[in-house]
Amino acid sequence: MKSSGRWAKAEAILRELEENCGAHTAKLRQVADAMTVEMHAGLASEGGSKLKMLISYVDNLPTGDEKGLFYALDLGGTNFRVMRVQLGGKESMIKQEFEEVSIPPHLMVGSSHELFDFIAAALAKFVATEGEGFHLPAGRQREIGFTFSFPVRQLSLASGTLIKWTKGFLIEDAVGEDVVGELTKAMERVGLDMRVTALVNDTVGTLAGGRYDNPDVVAAVILGTGTNAAYVERAHAIPKWQGLLPKSGEMVINMEWGNFRSSHLPLTEYDQSLDAESLNPGEQIFEKIISGMYLGEIVRRVLCKMAEEADFFGNDIPPKLKIPFILRTPDMSAMHHDTSSDLKVVGSKLKDILEVPNSSLKMRKMIVELCDIVASRGARLAAAGILGILKKLGRDTVKEGEKQKSVIALDGGLFEHYTKFRNCMESTLNELLGEVTETVIVKHSNDGSGIGAALLAASHSQYLEVEDS
């Protein structure tokens, strides 16, 4: 009896979660409509919406004719990448080399000085390995496209102040500072004579990189440690824009959609407690129920409740289960994708990570179902967000007889590696778009932000006017 009571309670917790995570089509359409409304509000005035709708100052996406040697730095939520690209214009392939460095966790919560010194040192080391096939005309400074995956209020294409930290970062003395200024000072401290000619968010870099391959790219979405989106807006549709209207008539907007919030979002008690205990309570709610930093943590929190209230792991609660973020999304993904008949991957994850030596097949099946509920909600909400952008652009419908193609460039480790998440997102988008779906293409733009940042650095190089004259 006791055992069956246990199972019934565990089952009830799972059913309640499924109910509260429910994101059926009608709700997704409400979320998409709310996203569109917030996009308008964020473009109308500063602070007009939770969506910051940041002006990127990218009003001309690279043509692909850019030439020369450029560097790109990409500071993301988990990794830091240094890259060099030899652009040869359209007629010759891009040559590129890069190195990826994990960001030491202590630097995410240290000082601005320490973080930027770490970045400058890694860059100096990488520049020192510049070899065959990469060349810079004599007397020129090496130029950098700086991809910075956090909300920045741009003052120009090559400068901007940090609005706030997100994900796992919290470095108080950097908030409000110009991130290009911080990097430039750190480069001077290591004697590195380089110049940042473009500062872009990774979604803007991905959009630029995606457009390089495909002129129909209209938006970019990142599903990585965090999540965000950028898209090409018509300059006259930005009431808060005080500057001269760009002659291109276009402006790339960094939505910072991770901060989206709506009463239509299916939130649970686990989301509330995760948010309350996070580094940024009350912020980035959309991101906290979708992105890679958080999905595994949501699963952990549900398992904690099942352990406490249904003795899911027996009479004692595994001590490891109480450690926040011990269950990472890659581990959740591995369990979710377990195709073995005895779910041995689930068993080994429980043993290796939570030190649960034995688990029944019934337990393992419930855990796979738990992963599916949490991942599906995130995937379906990401699809709703994309629908919201398409609605804002009037591309969620196709006028009679009109040819239209809308490519969405996607990148980020969650999208790239979590197959079931990606498939669920793409099938949901198809379901939401109906017959319009054949005009919308989701394209994986692998490391688009690195190439994109280098291209933007090239198209705003200090040496451009010399060549023109």
Ligand SMILES: Nc1ncnc2c1ncn2[C@@H]1O[C@H](COP(=O)(O)OP(=O)(O)O)[C@@H](O)[C@H]1O
């Ligand atoms: N195998 C995987 N399955 C699911 N998610 C993954 C996997 N590998 C990485 N991720 C997610 O991708 C994130 C890294 O995304 P990435 O775009 O590579 O870096 P960043 O977020 O630093 O830009 C990790 O935080 C993790 O949440």
Ligand SMILES: O=P(O)(O)OC[C@H]1O[C@@H](O)[C@H](O)[C@@H](O)[C@@H]1O
């Ligand atoms: O590439 P990452 O680290 O997953 O970042 C994605 C997004 O993460 C969000 O937290 C940031 O506010 C965005 O600026 C960023 O684009």
